[in-house]
Amino acid sequence: MSEPTDFRQHLEVETPEHVILDYEIAGLGSRALAAILDTLIIIGWVLLLWMLLLRFGPDLGSWAGAVMVLTSFASFWGYFAFFEGLRGGQTPGKRRMGIRVVRDTGHPVTFGAAALRNVLRIADAIPPPYLLGALLVGIHPRGKRLGDMVAGTVVVRDQPAIQAGETPPAPQTGELEAAGVPELTDEEFHFLREFSERGPTLPEEVRGRLAARLTARLAERYPTRPPDPELFLATLYRDELARRRGRFGSRSAGEARGEPGGGVAERLVARKAARWSEFQALAERATKSGLDSFQASELPDFAARYREVAADLARARTYRASPAVLARLERLVAAGHNALYRDEAHTGRQVWRFLARECPAGIIQARRTVLLAFLTFSFPAIAGYLLLKERPALAQQVIPASMLDRAEAGTQRQQSGKGYYEAEAESRPLMASSIMTNNIRVALSCFASGIFLGIGSLVLLGYNGLALGTISGHFGNVGLLGYLWTFVIGHGVLELFAIWVAGAAGFLLGKAIIAPGELSRGEALVLTGRLAIRMIGAVIVLLVIAGLIEGFVSASTVPLGYRLAVSGASLFFLIAYLTNGWLYLRRGEVPA
Numbered sequence: 001m002s003e004p005t006d007f008r009q010h011l012e013v014e015t016p017e018h019v020i021l022d023y024e025i026a027g028l029g030s031r032a033l034a035a036i037l038d039t040l041i042i043i044g045w046v047l048l049l050w051m052l053l054l055r056f057g058p059d060l061g062s063w064a065g066a067v068m069v070l071t072s073f074a075s076f077w078g079y080f081a082f083f084e085g086l087r088g089g090q091t092p093g094k095r096r097m098g099i100r101v102v103r104d105t106g107h108p109v110t111f112g113a114a115a116l117r118n119v120l121r122i123a124d125a126i127p128p129p130y131l132l133g134a135l136l137v138g139i140h141p142r143g144k145r146l147g148d149m150v151a152g153t154v155v156v157r158d159q160p161a162i163q164a165g166e167t168p169p170a171p172q173t174g175e176l177e178a179a180g181v182p183e184l185t186d187e188e189f190h191f192l193r194e195f196s197e198r199g200p201t202l203p204e205e206v207r208g209r210l211a212a213r214l215t216a217r218l219a220e221r222y223p224t225r226p227p228d229p230e231l232f233l234a235t236l237y238r239d240e241l242a243r244r245r246g247r248f249g250s251r252s253a254g255e256a257r258g259e260p261g262g263g264v265a266e267r268l269v270a271r272k273a274a275r276w277s278e279f280q281a282l283a284e285r286a287t288k289s290g291l292d293s294f295q296a297s298e299l300p301d302f303a304a305r306y307r308e309v310a311a312d313l314a315r316a317r318t319y320r321a322s323p324a325v326l327a328r329l330e331r332l333v334a335a336g337h338n339a340l341y342r343d344e345a346h347t348g349r350q351v352w353r354f355l356a357r358e359c360p361a362g363i364i365q366a367r368r369t370v371l372l373a374f375l376t377f378s379f380p381a382i383a384g385y386l387l388l389k390e391r392p393a394l395a396q397q398v399i400p401a402s403m404l405d406r407a408e409a410g411t412q413r414q415q416s417g418k419g420y421y422e423a424e425a426e427s428r429p430l431m432a433s434s435i436m437t438n439n440i441r442v443a444l445s446c447f448a449s450g451i452f453l454g455i456g457s458l459v460l461l462g463y464n465g466l467a468l469g470t471i472s473g474h475f476g477n478v479g480l481l482g483y484l485w486t487f488v489i490g491h492g493v494l495e496l497f498a499i500w501v502a503g504a505a506g507f508l509l510g511k512a513i514i515a516p517g518e519l520s521r522g523e524a525l526v527l528t529g530r531l532a533i534r535m536i537g538a539v540i541v542l543l544v545i546a547g548l549i550e551g552f553v554s555a556s557t558v559p560l561g562y563r564l565a566v567s568g569a570s571l572f573f574l575i576a577y578l579t580n581g582w583l584y585l586r587r588g589e590v591p592a
Contacts (some may be wrong), residue, residue, distance in 0.1 A: 013106035037093035085111030100158035120147035306336035360581025362534030381469035388473025420487035432551020450506020457506025
């Protein structure tokens, strides 16, 4: 019986115990089903929130709406990063499908890598629904979509449990002692084992035909046998397995010729099967609840059992154990490896260090690229402004109708003492939350689109710069430039700088693909991604503050002097924030 072709994708990594670990790559089907389950969970959660808002929102005012907007945004954008980064690489959907995100080294995924691979969902979703991502998962040798390529992650199967029938039950001790010397040659036993292990998966007609042929081959040596070929083969396999696991198992024909395997592998299974089952129960517990669920006295035992199973895997490969035994041990070692080498929990101090030091340090490291992004934004802005000043009639063609209406109404509003936009006090919390979530969404899109050779970030930066320039030019033509920028000046410092940083992070991705230097493109993408996600962390911090300023200051009725003071304070904060990152770099504490 020939060995069937294995079309499954695999990832081999070496553990610290110097054992090669073979992960099975999760396929498109299981990943798609997990994504559907997770999406349904998110939708259900958000719908529940909206029902609560409709029920209690009127009594809580605009703050309830603001909380709802922020919670919905965080749910849709942070769900996957939260669960994958802080729950061992598994969302509820992935846990249900028995798959997990790990790093290319086999180690558990970090929060930064989880966040990065999920921000890139924006690019993988083009065109909807996730056609590019699905195509890449289908053709990439490790089943990677764009997010996995940049984050250095891979989705693998993570089921330490073995399906019934994959490995036969071990005979009892008494049966082993009385079994005697093996009766079949190694070749005959190989065919018998293949049929016994793979036969249940075959169609009934095919299974019956193979059973009849194999029985006919052995019929002369076993004249007294059950009339049913399948029953005869099952009984013979059980008896021969007991003989090979017994004290005389080493006398198989193969070992008589000096070949490894045969009885040695079977005796290994006989001696260790119970220990493997015990570790399997511990591995399943660690997979579901983490090592935090273990008592202090249980942790050394779990580590010792893991090393024991890893050594057994190495022996089983040396002795050429059956594929079913190897598959079982590989899954057990993988589960133990993921549990033991999982990163420490993210404490409040670690999160603060990341946001306050590592994120601005990332901007300092990429300062030349940030300057390039600034120029990419500024040149179209200046060109658009000059174009509208020279040819005012173009305003009707290049400026949105809503902005034309605001410019038309601006003169009257200015004469009546009103600003560009003034929101009622009770609606400002909702406005601030809507502004910051929209701006973060735009910034993430600007970054993620950089994976397309940097062109996406280039287009978005240039378009936004051109839009700002043409709008400013039109307002300047009608004498309302100061009226417009009185509104922008309060929050504009942080908001514009954040967009430049997001575009710069996208440029870095494009550069890693176009000019990776001495590294491979894959290595360059992973290293660049680690820097880019720190920059995006800073972008989110800046846009949250800018959104609060725009909602509560820019849209209020405070005088120009107050707005200038807020703008100056935001500039001072930005300088201090970047200085803190620069000092962090000087101390040489930059993460790898």
